Amino acid sequence: MRIDVLTIFPNMFDAVLGESIVKRAKEKRVVEINIIDLRLFSKDKHKKVDDKPFGGGPGMVMNAEPFFEAVNYIRKKTKDRRLKTRTILLTPKGKKFDQALALKLSKYEHMALLCGHYEGIDERVAEGLADDEISIGDFILTGGELPAMVIIDSVVRLLPGALGDENSSKDESFVVGAVSDRPLLEYPHYTRPADYNGMKVPDVLLSGDHEKIKEWRKKEALKVTKKKRPDLLVKTSLTETKGFRK
Numbered sequence: 001m002r003i004d005v006l007t008i009f010p011n012m013f014d015a016v017l018g019e020s021i022v023k024r025a026k027e028k029r030v031v032e033i034n035i036i037d038l039r040l041f042s043k044d045k046h047k048k049v050d051d052k053p054f055g056g057g058p059g060m061v062m063n064a065e066p067f068f069e070a071v072n073y074i075r076k077k078t079k080d081r082r083l084k085t086r087t088i089l090l091t092p093k094g095k096k097f098d099q100a101l102a103l104k105l106s107k108y109e110h111m112a113l114l115c116g117h118y119e120g121i122d123e124r125v126a127e128g129l130a131d132d133e134i135s136i137g138d139f140i141l142t143g144g145e146l147p148a149m150v151i152i153d154s155v156v157r158l159l160p161g162a163l164g165d166e167n168s169s170k171d172e173s174f175v176v177g178a179v180s181d182r183p184l185l186e187y188p189h190y191t192r193p194a195d196y197n198g199m200k201v202p203d204v205l206l207s208g209d210h211e212k213i214k215e216w217r218k219k220e221a222l223k224v225t226k227k228k229r230p231d232l233l234v235k236t237s238l239t240e241t242k243g244f245r246k
């Protein structure tokens with residue numbers, strides 16, 4: 001997969017994309033990530049990319065032109081490869097990001113992520129460029145950089161070859177996996193020691209009986225979901241989530 005990010009703060013990405021799974025995925029060429037400084041596409045002599053809002057009001061609004069210029073540049077760069085692509089605007093007004101959406105995006109060959117700042121971006125960018133508008137939750141961040149990193153991290157770990165063990169992403173909270181046939185929260189994990197200050201690991205996990213362990217995990221996943229996220233039991237449509245796995 002190729003990912004292009006448009007931002008006025010390219011340095012923000014160094015730490016997150018330079019560590020752990022995303023770093024390894026880049027090294028293994030599972031993903032190519034280009035962080036592009038939006039100011040390079042400003043025609044203003046001071047490289048300004050924002051202006052006062054029409055109609056008045058507080059703050060500044062990011063200009064449409066640098067985004068259009070930059071996305072055209074990316075489209076030219078990727079045209080020869082004819083990649084299956086999505087241009088995604090990060091905005092609190094977008095569709096709420098979740099694991100099903102991460103899985104859907106992981107099937108694309110290219111994503112361009114557009115990060116806003118200040119009061120937001122001129123609406124013509126949403127109208128004229130974005131295939132998707134995505135929010136990472138009902139709260140306001142300073143800019144689209146953290147949401148872009150959240151999306152990159154969750155999508156990259158789903159790409160074939162990104163994780164040390166492919167099964168890690170097939171049996172997790174919110175996915176239909178080997179243990180659970182619907183998207184629940186994951187069952188509890190334990191590791192050594194079997195007895196820590198009197199807090200013991202459930203006997204079944206030490207039994208070596210894989211069928212019994214699977215049954216226990218299924219029950220625990222249901223139990224923890226009922227307790228912590230009962231909304232998942234009502235909300236999730238099995239067919240819809242399975243569709244994303246095809």
Ligand SMILES: C[S@@+](CC[C@H](N)C(=O)[O-])C[C@H]1O[C@@H](n2cnc3c(N)ncnc32)[C@H](O)[C@@H]1O
Pocket residue numbers: 090091092093114115116117118119120121134135136137138139140141142143144145147
């Ligand atoms: C301060 S916010 C603008 C908020 C905007 N005035 C509003 O009320 O909806 C600046 C930028 O941060 C990004 N952003 C902030 N919160 C976000 C969220 N929850 N999800 C995705 N992007 C977000 C967007 O790119 C947005 O353009």
